[in-house]
Amino acid sequence: GAGVSQSPSNKVTEKGKDVELRCDPISGHTALYWYRQSLGQGLEFLIYFQGNSAPDKSGLPSDRFSAERTGGSVSTLTIQRTQQEDSAVYLCASSSSSARDGYTFGSGTRLTVV
Amino acid sequence: GESVGLHLPTLSVQEGDNSIINCAYSNSASDYFIWYKQESGKGPQFIIDIRSNMDKRQGQRVTVLLNKTVKHLSLQIAATQPGDSAVYFCAEKVSGGNKLVFGAGTILRVKS
Numbered sequence: 400g401a402g403v404s405q406s407p408s409n410k411v412t413e414k415g416k417d418v419e420l421r422c423d424p425i426s427g428h429t430a431l432y433w434y435r436q437s438l439g440q441g442l443e444f445l446i447y448f449q450g451n452s453a454p455d456k457s458g459l460p461s462d463r464f465s466a467e468r469t470g471g472s473v474s475t476l477t478i479q480r481t482q483q484e485d486s487a488v489y490l491c492a493s494s495s496s497s498a499r500d501g502y503t504f505g506s507g508t509r510l511t512v513v
Numbered sequence: 514g515e516s517v518g519l520h521l522p523t524l525s526v527q528e529g530d531n532s533i534i535n536c537a538y539s540n541s542a543s544d545y546f547i548w549y550k551q552e553s554g555k556g557p558q559f560i561i562d563i564r565s566n567m568d569k570r571q572g573q574r575v576t577v578l579l580n581k582t583v584k585h586l587s588l589q590i591a592a593t594q595p596g597d598s599a600v601y602f603c604a605e606k607v608s609g610g611n612k613l614v615f616g617a618g619t620i621l622r623v624k625s
Contacts, residue, residue, distance in 0.1 A: 403556075432612065439521060441602060442557070442615040455611050490556050501547055502613060504556030 401425075403505035405491050411511045412481055420476040420508045424493030431474050432502060433466055434490045442490065448474065481512045521600065523620040532590040534619045536603030541584060543605035547613065548577060548588045550599045557602060560588070565608075590621075598623045 404423040412418050424431050433445040444458035448468040459465070463481075468474040478485055488509050492502035526532045538546065544565040549557035563570045563577045563586075570577050576589040586603050600620050604613040 434615075441617045442604075444612045444614065447611045449611065458612070492556075501559040501562050503559065504549075506554070506556045 403491055403493055403503050405489075405505035405508050407508055408506065409509045409511075411513060414483060414512055415480055417477065417479045418481055418510065420478075420489050420510070422474045422476070422491030422493075422505060424472065424474070424491070425495075425503055426472075428493035428495050428503075429471065430494045430502075431468055432492045432494075433474070433476050434492065436488045436490055436507070438487070445476070445489075478510075481510075483512045486510055486512045521618050521620050523622060525622045525624060526593050528593060528595060528623055528625050530593055532588075532593045532597070532621060532623075534588045534590075534601050534621065536586040536588075536616050536619075538584050538586055538603065538605045538616070539614070540605060540607050541581075542607045543614075544608040545606040546577070546579060546586055547604045547606075548575075548586075549602045549604060549615075550597075551602065551618070552599045560601075593621075593623050595623045595625055597621060 406421045429450045431448045434442040435445055436442050446459055446466045447455040463479045466476045488507040490504050490507040492504045494502045547562040548560040550560050551557045561572045561575050561577050563579050568579050574591045578587045590597055598621055600618045602618045603616045606613050
């Protein structure tokens with residue numbers, strides 16, 4: 400597609416439920432990133448995928464968070480047993496190589512845990 | 514993850530004036546820097562980037578300056594327009610690393 404697409408754009412879930420957030424990167428981009436942005440704050444790195452290499456999961460805040468990338472394209476971020484502190488905007492970005500040409504971000508998924 | 518502050522600094526400028534947004538980056542091993550603009554409800558939008566072998570780069574109405582000695586990055590916007598109102602983030606990438614580390618952001622408000 401023309402840009403990075405994320406779905407849903409908004410998600411309200413009850414505490415304790417699992418949620419899945421989806422990211423469709425720009426076609427041909429080999430690198431994909433997930434970031435989290437809490438209200439009024441900067442972007443916190445979560446996870447990075449590059450081609451067939453093992454993902455860099457160093458930013459995942461707990462074992463309730465996981466992500467996968469199927470076929471080197473679409474990625475899903477899963478949050479299990481959601482907590483209120485998980486409420487944030489989850490942003491996905493892709494690039495054609497490892498952070499050398501500026502990442503292109505999607506519009507994000509706003510997650511609200513009630 | 515990296516921690517950031519709850520209250521973003523705000524820069525208010527008059528329409529037509531020049532704006533300078535500053536950023537102190539954290540890692541002397543960083544070799545690539547990007548400025549992003551984020552409008553309400555949208556993802557960050559790439560503005561301009563610079564590599565560590567340069568100290569200045571110009572784009573359309575924007576200039577980025579890099580001072581590696583004091584680990585300082587600035588974004589200059591010429592003839593600021595109302596459409597420039599947004600939150601601006603600097604980001605750095607460590608040489609050989611995979612991820613961009615973002616600063617806390619600065620709110621730019623343009624007064625007409």
